[in-house]
Amino acid sequence: xxxxxxxxxxxxxxxxxxxxxxxxxxLQSIDAGGVWMRAVYSEKFLRPGGTIAGPVMMGLADxxxxxxxxxxxxxxxxxxxxxxxxxxxxxxxPGDILARATPLKFGKRLVVGDVALYSAxxxxxxxxxxxxxxxxxTATYSIPPA
Amino acid sequence: xxxxxxxxxxxxxxxxxxxxxxxxxxLQSIDAGGVWMRAVYSEKFLRPGGTIAGPVMMGLADxxxxxxxxxxxxxxxxxxxxxxxxxxxxxxxPGDILARATPLKFGKRLVVGDVALYSAxxxxxxxxxxxxxxxxxTATYSIPPA
Amino acid sequence: xxxxxxxxxxxxxxxxxxxxxxxxxxLQSIDAGGVWMRAVYSEKFLRPGGTIAGPVMMGLADxxxxxxxxxxxxxxxxxxxxxxxxxxxxxxxPGDILARATPLKFGKRLVVGDVALYSAxxxxxxxxxxxxxxxxxTATYSIPPA
Amino acid sequence: xxxxxxxxxxxxxxxxxxxxxxxxxxLQSIDAGGVWMRAVYSEKFLRPGGTIAGPVMMGLADxxxxxxxxxxxxxxxxxxxxxxxxxxxxxxxPGDILARATPLKFGKRLVVGDVALYSAxxxxxxxxxxxxxxxxxTATYSIPPA
Numbered sequence: 001x002x003x004x005x006x007x008x009x010x011x012x013x014x015x016x017x018x019x020x021x022x023x024x025x026x027l028q029s030i031d032a033g034g035v036w037m038r039a040v041y042s043e044k045f046l047r048p049g050g051t052i053a054g055p056v057m058m059g060l061a062d063x064x065x066x067x068x069x070x071x072x073x074x075x076x077x078x079x080x081x082x083x084x085x086x087x088x089x090x091x092x093x094p095g096d097i098l099a100r101a102t103p104l105k106f107g108k109r110l111v112v113g114d115v116a117l118y119s120a121x122x123x124x125x126x127x128x129x130x131x132x133x134x135x136x137x138t139a140t141y142s143i144p145p146a
Numbered sequence: 147x148x149x150x151x152x153x154x155x156x157x158x159x160x161x162x163x164x165x166x167x168x169x170x171x172x173l174q175s176i177d178a179g180g181v182w183m184r185a186v187y188s189e190k191f192l193r194p195g196g197t198i199a200g201p202v203m204m205g206l207a208d209x210x211x212x213x214x215x216x217x218x219x220x221x222x223x224x225x226x227x228x229x230x231x232x233x234x235x236x237x238x239x240p241g242d243i244l245a246r247a248t249p250l251k252f253g254k255r256l257v258v259g260d261v262a263l264y265s266a267x268x269x270x271x272x273x274x275x276x277x278x279x280x281x282x283x284t285a286t287y288s289i290p291p292a
Numbered sequence: 293x294x295x296x297x298x299x300x301x302x303x304x305x306x307x308x309x310x311x312x313x314x315x316x317x318x319l320q321s322i323d324a325g326g327v328w329m330r331a332v333y334s335e336k337f338l339r340p341g342g343t344i345a346g347p348v349m350m351g352l353a354d355x356x357x358x359x360x361x362x363x364x365x366x367x368x369x370x371x372x373x374x375x376x377x378x379x380x381x382x383x384x385x386p387g388d389i390l391a392r393a394t395p396l397k398f399g400k401r402l403v404v405g406d407v408a409l410y411s412a413x414x415x416x417x418x419x420x421x422x423x424x425x426x427x428x429x430t431a432t433y434s435i436p437p438a
Numbered sequence: 439x440x441x442x443x444x445x446x447x448x449x450x451x452x453x454x455x456x457x458x459x460x461x462x463x464x465l466q467s468i469d470a471g472g473v474w475m476r477a478v479y480s481e482k483f484l485r486p487g488g489t490i491a492g493p494v495m496m497g498l499a500d501x502x503x504x505x506x507x508x509x510x511x512x513x514x515x516x517x518x519x520x521x522x523x524x525x526x527x528x529x530x531x532p533g534d535i536l537a538r539a540t541p542l543k544f545g546k547r548l549v550v551g552d553v554a555l556y557s558a559x560x561x562x563x564x565x566x567x568x569x570x571x572x573x574x575x576t577a578t579y580s581i582p583p584a
Contacts, residue, residue: 018190019199022168044164048223053165054208058230059201077194082548083521083578084204085231085377087404087430089397104428105381109547110520110580112379114428136396136406138379138428140521142548228402229375229432231523233550233576235543250574251527255401256374256434258525260574282542282552282576284525286375288402310482311491314460336456340515345457347497350522354492369486376496377523 002030003074009067012075023059028125030071034102036125037064041096052092052134057117061086061137064101065113069141072106078144082110086137096120100128104138111141148176149220155213158221169205174271176217180248182271183210187242198238198280203263207232207283210247211259215287218252224290228256232283242266246274250284257287294322295366301359304367315351320417322363326394328417329356333388344384344426349409353378353429356393357405361433364398370436374402378429388412392420396430403433440468441512447505450513461497466563468509472540474563475502479534490530490572495555499524499575502539503551507579510544516582520548524575534558538566542576549579 009027013020024040039045039060047053062081069079098120104112116133123131155173159166170186185191185206193199208227215225244266250258262279269277301319305312316332331337331352339345354373361371390412396404408425415423447465451458462478477483477498485491500519507517536558542550554571561569 012194016192016194017199018192019201022190023201044168046162046164048158048162049226053163053205054227054230055165055169055201055205058204058208059199062200062204080195081200081234083231083233084200085229085430085523087229087396087432088227089404104379104425112381112428133396136404136430138377138430140379231377231576233542233578235550250525250571258527258574279542282550284523284574284576286525304486308484308486309491310484311493314482315493336460338454338456340450340454341518345455345497346500346519346522347457347461347493350496350500351491351493354496372487373492373526375523375525376492377521379521380519 002071004070006030008075009070016077019059020063023056025060025063027067034100035064035067035071037067037099037101038120039097041094046094049091050094052094052097054088057097057135058084058086060097060099061115061117062139064099064115065139065141068101068103068113069111073143076144079141082140082142084137084139086135088135090132090134092134093119093121098123098125109143111143113139115139148217150216152176154221155216158223162223165205166209169202171206171209173213180246181210181213181217183213183245183247184266185243187240192240195237196240198240198243200234203243203281204230204232206243206245207261207263208285210245210261211285211287214247214249214259215257219289222290225287228286228288230283230285232281234281236278236280238280239265239267244269244271255289257289259285261285294363296362298322300367301362308369311351312355315348317352317355319359326392327356327359327363329359329391329393330412331389333386338386341383342386344386344389346380349389349427350376350378352389352391353407353409354431356391356407357431357433360393360395360405361403365435368436371433374432374434376429376431378427380427382424382426384426385411385413390415390417401435403435405431407431440509442508444468446513447508450515454515457497458501461494463498463501465505472538473502473505473509475505475537475539476558477535479532484532487529488532490532490535492526495535495573496522496524498535498537499553499555500577502537502553503577503579506539506541506551507549511581514582517579520578520580522575522577524573526573528570528572530572531557531559536561536563547581549581551577553577
């Protein structure tokens with residue numbers, strides 16, 4: 001069972017993570033397998049080519065793994081990213097982006113998350129396999145000693 | 147000799163890259179060895195722990211390599227990031243971040259850039275070796291066919 | 293339908309990739325979703341801690357994506373790795389390692405593959421979801437112009 | 439001052455890391471700034487295209503950071519790689535490869551190393567800046583609690 005709710009994440013982001021608000025981040029759901037996070041589109045996401053700027057997708061991937069971590073260990077705000085690797089795969093549509101983050105490893109010191117990012121209108125959260133991701137990332141978080 | 151000026155980058159960012167403005171990005175200088183890009187601090191960069199949110203540093207690293215690419219090939223806006231890897235090394239101070247981007251490879255199809263990020267108050271652009279980086283990234287850009 | 297057979301890969305490795313033989317690589321199967329590659333254990337894989345040396349897993353991941361690429365484009369030997377990122381997740385058992393490589397993107401110029409690596413005795417190739425991976429990698433190959 | 443000598447590393451590799459011997463690894467030198475590691479060429483390194491197989495370079499990069507770690511913390515064999523990212527930049531010559539590993543961060547729990555790889559005949563260890571690297575890697579090691 002998750003140790004935070006989407007509302008908890010919303011409150012944390014509202015109060016402590018202004019950049020999450022700028023990116024329009026919304027934690028959609030937490031389930032046994034992982035989390036879904038959305039970046040709600042705005043025109044400020046655009047880059048030349050009519051597509052979404054890379055930093056929006058990197059920020060979404062990073063935040064999705066942050067939420068995944070907090071869902072398992074509780075609201076330990078000082079969990080921090082130690083590394084992130086992202087491959088940009090396809091041109092996203094100018095619209096919402098959805099990220100599915102799942103754990104590759106949950107250690108005591110390090111958590112490694114896998115994130116697939118999709119153009120929201122191309123994908124159903126209940127059938128992610130049916131769409132091609134626009135980007136794929138892995139991110140490692142370091143958990144502070146208890 | 148650079149094929150763009152800092153002013154050209156400023157104009158591009160103003161008109162076509164709203165996210166660069168949100169991140170307070172300023173191309174500081176272009177020289178034979180690479181470029182310096184600054185993210186001008188604002189409180190919206192903060193994350194829990196009194197430090198800078200990771201997406202700001204990822205966006206800065208990405209943009210610094212974008213500027214490096216444009217400095218060599220001219221204003222080819224459709225050069226796009228294909229991958230980015232970042233290691234977060236030390237807690238940045240709540241202040242400006244400076245990125246030094248240098249080329250690892252300039253191919254016809256792919257450019258690989260190396261980026262070291264510093265807390266601006268800890269470093270002199272003329273002596274980057276004297277400070278420890280807060281993060282280090284590599285990013286690959288794909289160059290569209292001419 | 294695959295453009296190479298496991299036997300084709302075996303012949304290529306035997307004749308042109310001596311390192312693949314040193315790593316005991318065997319292409320197990322090619323299906324619509326990806327490929328399975330095995331590194332057949334030998335004591336020379338060991339590192340301190342009674343576990344498998346990282347280079348064996350990196351080489352296996354790289355070769356699995358190479359086989360994935362060749363399965364789609366045919367025996368284009370000059371497809372080359374442009375980047376590889378690997379996370380080591382759990383201590384592998386001293387035994388065979390199995391890699392499952394699937395495509396994240398098949399472009400004309402770049403192919404990005406996702407690879408999950410498992411201790412062979414912990415996993416069934418027909419139910420990979422049932423085991424935890426010992427490592428996870430992504431690798432990008434550049435395809436030479438036709 | 440280094441906590442191991444090149445001879446210590448040679449002994450460790452001879453006794454406990456057979457794969458290092460297969461790759462012809464020799465720790466060349468340890469200095470205040472980092473280490474130099476060599477992979478002594480043999481024909482088994484070749485891959486199609488008359489160049490060096492990627493796993494040789496990945497193994498060399500990984501081992502160079504391992505030696506860097508041991509040079510600072512002593513012969514703690516159970517330091518393990520948690521992640522490695524490599525960009526292949528240029529076609530190496532069929533000959534020895536030299537790796538220069540330097541620290542990006544030396545933390546109590548995590549060490550991040552930067553590695554530039556060169557074709558040995560193109561480079562002088564006293565003037566690495568004068569040659570273009572054939573590959574560039576970063577690797578993170580986890581240090582076991584004392």
